[in-house]
Amino acid sequence: MKPFRTVGVIGKRREPHRPTLGKLCSALESLGCEVLVAHNDELPELPAGRRVDAEELAGRAELAIVVGGDGTLLGAGRYLAPAGVPLLGVNQGRLGFLVDIAPDEMAESLAAVIGGRYELEERLILSARLTRDGKTEDSVYTAVNDVVLRNQASIRMIEFESWMGEQFISLHRADGMIVCSPTGSTAYALSGGGPLLHPSLQAMALVPICPHTLSDRPIVIGGDQQVKLIVRGDDTQATVTFDGQISEALEPGDSVLIERSDKPLKLIHPTGSSYFAILRNKLRWGRGQESIAER
Known part of the structure; x- marks a missing residue:
């Protein structure tokens, strides 16, 4: 070397x-x-x-x-x-x-x-962009471990949709969602019941946080896919965090687009x-x- x-x-x-x-x-x-x-x-x-x-x-x-x-x-x-x-x-x-x-x-x-x-x-690490009122912001966020959608202030559940590309996955009522890289699979996602992903994998895991339905289980998808989380519910106050270190507030209708980083x-x-x-x-x-x- x-x-x-x-x-x-x-x-x-x-x-x-x-x-x-x-x-x-x-x-x-x-x-x-x-x-x-x-x-x-x-x-x-x-x-x-x-x-x-x-x-x-x-x-x-x-x-x-x-x-x-x-x-x-x-x-x-x-x-x-x-x-x-x-x-x-x-x-x-x-x-x-x-x-x-x-x-x-x-x-x-x-x-x-x-x-x-x-x-x-x-x-593999993650890259994310935020969309509000149909406009995607210029800022690109990088996450080594995970991108987490969660309630902003209280212990109430939030309502949100998950998509993989143009395919609808589910409407969730939960405390939030963890989208993690293989590196992040041994962090917050592991505590949330997610699977271990070997670091050589080109993959992401979607791990619901305390979902309201027993059938809302973690899922692993290919690293070449795009994940979109859309905040629903008129009174939902959500936030998105990157590696637990950077946070942005979200409003109903806002979305987070998550994909594999170029580097x-x-x-x-x-x-x-x-x-x-x-x-x-x-x-x-x-x-x-x-x-x-x-x-």
Whole structure:
């Protein structure tokens, strides 16, 4: 694999992350890398690296290393995926499903990755546009995990339609709907009873949130399809969120068009990384069966 020479560093605004950030920047510089640190007023002075804005980092970095949890990587992925910059995560969060390098493994893993010994994975992510009064807005929203339609303020159900292209799927009365990528299938959608999708799949899952009818079950569709959610009901106050981090209010008649993004999310993993090992170790998937496998 191609080695990296210009590396971006994205950190979170928390005191416990500062030592890791400092060690990371120093290690990268010792490996001969130009270090670009994403500008953040709350980050401390670091022993190495030059502060740059998001635009310069996206335009110049060959690799971006994210120090934080999955949420930090989601935010970085939304603006770096369109630029084609691959991401590597150093876990300083809780679960760390996407950020798979522990701080105590950082030095060894960095040397291998910077030297070209790594695995590159491309994952489908989502793109969305909003339509109001028959006019589609210019803004395009990107979501690594999911696009979620839900009630804006109260615990009342909302009413909405779902479509796949020109095909009507259903009229729903529920707390909302999760449209997730394979990456997002291990997040909110999993808690909502959705299926696990292997990250290599070109697919999306539609997962109703607490539907009023027992037959309103999750469904998986091809990644080349378009999904449209249309808000119905005169008194419905809905909102749409992207990765749980960006929200927009919706009115009755508004719609959300969701499809595969033109650019995939590129993730860097240490060699030998296993998706199923991550499922077992971090989600406890299949636990209780180890003794059977060992027989």
